[in-house]
Amino acid sequence: MGFHTFPTERAEALRDPSRYRFCSREELLESLPTGPETIVADLGSGTGFYTDDVAPFVGTLYAVDVQDEMHEFYREHGVPDGVELVTAEVASLPFDDGELDGAFSTMTHHEYASDDSFEELARVIGPGGRLVTVDWSRDGDGESGPSLDERFSLDDATDQLEAAGFTAESTRQRPETFHLVARR
Template sequence: MGFHTFPIERADALEDPSRYRLCSREELVAMLAPEPDHVVADLGSGTGFFADDVAPFVGTLRAVDVQSAMHDRYREKGVPENVDLVTAAVASLPFDDDGLDGAYSTMTHHEYASDEAFAELARVLRPGGRLVTVDWSAAGDDEAGPPVEERFSAAEAVADLEAAGFEVEEARERPATFAVVATAR
């Protein structure tokens, strides 16, 4: 789909701690299950809100965003030493085959969801590497987020990931969002 990207003029909203009602740091880290030497990508990292939370648990975090202006905002805030800023689309990641131990996206799946992006994630994640997806649900009851027609359900995300060769470990609908944990084969 990839309907839009988050408007840079609203980037301050990405630093709002109320975002933790949708996905807490503890939940994200638990689903990702990183090791201290892992290389992990934040897909649609924006201003680094969740990257800052995951970075202490990994060796290297690749903060991926298609908008270089988001990286500029992250630099203003201060980027942790083990975070690399990568300007790229999820459908064309500049990583080696099997180069990532894990990846996650929080509220950005609807921006990059495509067969090309899922194939690219399958390419860059090592076998057994985890992909965690938390996004606005098409079945959700929250008025925040993108228009409903731009959202996916957990079942749609699962079908897309399985078609790309991922094994889905867990998928659940929540009041406003869905969460999916999958592993690369």
């Protein structure tokens, strides 16, 4: 992934419920396709914090992370049924064309943002599928998350996805983060 990856020695911090102040389970679920046959990927799944929240509402959830150590941490806490751990970069996903009904990333867009990644997401998310992105905003105050120079603005992220063939359905700028739902 891009600028950096989260330090694995701080993995426990990714399971902190105070993260819901940036994106609640309900906000994420209302934006994603759900159902017993639905296939979704969590991009930059880390310790599975949000993966655990989404898994009961979809048929298959791929927890994608570039760091094997994060998957090991997740295994120690228990991986729910229907979740498959995938070690891969977003720019090189091991999925068939159009295999995914949707994907989401929470606080990781800035780590994988590249033309190759966006093209890969356009390849693996089927027509009509949704990509939900919640990330640290360049327009935030920088008190939480990565430094401002590692972040993207909501407009930048929207432009990146639209250049790859997505259409922005919903955008929300918040004090420290943005929420973007794009349809393939």
